[in-house]
Amino acid sequence: MNPAVEPAARWSDRQVLAGAALVGALAVAVAPVAAVVPPPLLAAALAAAALAGVAYLHPPAAAYLVLLATPLTAGFPRGMVVPLLRPHEALTLVVGTGVALRTLVQLRTTRALPFRPGRIDAALLLMACAGSVLPLLWMVARGVAPTQEDLLYASALWKFYALYVLVRISVRTEREVGRALRVSIAGAAVLAVVAILQSLNLAGVPDLLVRLFPPEDATGLAAGRGSATLGSSISVGDVMAFHVAICLGLLVHARRHRGRLLALTALFALGTLGSGQVSAVIGLAVCVTVVAVRTGQVRRLLVVLGPAVLVGAVLLWPVIQQRLAQRQVSTGVPQSWYVRYEHLRRYVWPDLLADRTWTFGVRPGARIQVDTPWGHEVYIESGHTWLLWTGGVPLFAAFLWFMWVAVQATASIARGRGDAVGVAATASLASLVAVFVLMTFDPHITMRGAADLMFALLALAVAVPTGAPAGRVPRPAPAVGRVPWLRAVGRAPRPRVRPGPDGVRPAP
Incomplete structure (x- = not known):
């Protein structure tokens, strides 16, 4: 002994x-x-x-x-x-x-x-305050009463910070980070299968999902978009792209289970296409590029992912064909992009630009009541516009600072570690850059499922201090005495x- x-x-x-x-x-x-x-x-x-x-x-x-x-x-x-x-x-x-x-x-x-709070915590707290306290006070100052919807939207960033703190406190060792990544992959694999079956209209999956998980855009189901168990095809595309980054990071460093990781990478690539979202393909390209550049394995990762994307394009050609059929003939732009531009031009930007309300925002609620033949409410389908609508210039600046601080931190950790923590940091870096790019189209920083994963990956990346041993570290137990x-x-x-x-x- x-x-x-x-x-x-x-x-x-x-x-x-x-x-x-x-x-x-x-x-x-x-x-x-x-x-x-x-x-x-x-x-x-x-x-x-x-x-x-x-x-x-x-x-x-x-x-x-x-x-x-x-x-x-x-x-x-x-x-x-x-x-x-x-x-x-x-x-x-x-x-x-x-x-x-x-x-x-x-x-x-x-x-x-x-744990010791750092710059990431400060950036997250500043962004949460700029997206909740400041706009609510600004509404009261203008004589506008906040609604329950405003309060729910205002609490979104606080919820994600609480998730970040929970994961960071709970996971303390490299082994636990690796186990957390595997658990996340398991859940996302089920999501990918469901999204693929839904987009191809197989096994009665679409009818079942409509009853259990009402989608935000019911018309998207007819267009072959896989909203799966998230109720949002945009969220599904983000989650799939982020897990491609996780699997590619594991492939670079793993010595075992390479065949299994290759199969999972292909599955998540298929799930990205199964979402039926153009933004998902853009997010996938960004994630793969970030991982390839960060690891220096550009040619190797292209050899791995290229055939998977080609096979996926063949298998999911009906979905791709439906999306191509929805383009405008004159411009080649997807019809959904033209519709969102019209929504912004008619219902969002006029209120945002009136009386310089973009300075401190209009209100946290991101749904606008309208009277149109196709519906009674529209969402703000532009991430940058959503930042200005919710919290004005302070929230926009806080978002940029958070991205700068988080990208710097994850890039530094990814450079210095080749274990599970390094994989989490690489995947977190890829998700951050992808969200920064995709904010052009939608507020991905608060997209349910996708934002949860992004903040969880960030917490996994910074949870284990640099130089900590890879094995099991005794966790302080509550003082029973x-x-x-x-x-x-x-x-x-x-x-x-x-x-x-x-x-x-x-x-x-």
Whole structure:
């Protein structure tokens, strides 16, 4: 036995009795509640408590659950499980509560934050304030009452910062970063298959998805656009392109499972085409270019991805043919691009340019009520216009600063690491550059599913400090001895690890 590790103490009879007493007390407390509360609500509460407990006991599980569930549940309508929230947002709130509780207990013991905020945190907080507090105050100053929709849109950037902090706190080692990437790939693979089947109108998938995941643009289904479980073909295209970057990064550094990674790269390339979005193809090209330039493997990656794209074009030719048929004959521009330009010219830019409201923005809400034969509301389908509409020049400047800081940080990490953290940094860099380019067409910085993945990749890239060991690092456990109820029913104490002769903690 390693002399530096003391054997763990066994559960005492007192702890066993205390645990049994607590379980019995909970059963007695829940029994009368179960007789009054509807069974579905009670089951949801118990499931939430269980998930929060899992996140408390094993924080990396919180990141894994969010990364797996987001691409599969983000398309469900708001209020389906929890009022005002989508299911993946409710899951993030639940597991985040467990991680936050563990962090508070550790903070009481160590008197130290689990991570040191840096320039990325400052940039994200500034962007969140410029997109929420400032425009809401500006509305009040102009005598305009904010609506519930304004408040929901204003909270979007705060939600993404909370996700960033959750992943950064939960994942602490290189091994956990690699596992998080694999979990994300697994969820995205299911999303890709569903999007491909939907775009090709196979196996009854389109009819099923319309009932479960109402798409934002119902006319897009007839045009062969795969919105899948995200309810947005634009989001699907982004998620697929980002995962192509992840798989290419793994291919460059991996020595095993290369065939599996090649197959996944091809699947995500097919999923990008299956989204039926021109912007998705642009995003894919940007991601591949960034990874190729960053790794110096331009020719090698082209050899890998070129045949996959050609095969995908053949398999998904019906989708491509439908998109080509929707071009304007005179200009060759897609009809949807002309429609979005007309929406901006008629309904968005006049209000934005009137009385210099672009200085501090119009309002956080990005849906405009109109009276047209084709609908009663239009979205702001330009990312740059959305920035000015929401928060004016301050939000636009905060967005540029965030991109500059995040790109610098991820590029530096990608240069210095060849492990899973380096792969996450490379994929994060690719997603950031792709979002910066695609903001010309839509507000991709807040696109559900895609924005969640972009901020999660950024957190994975910066979660492990430079120079940290690649293996498992002992995570500080809550101080059971300082909290009486945790001391009575807590887990068996972990082995105490003493520094070895060289001052280095031996691996458990």
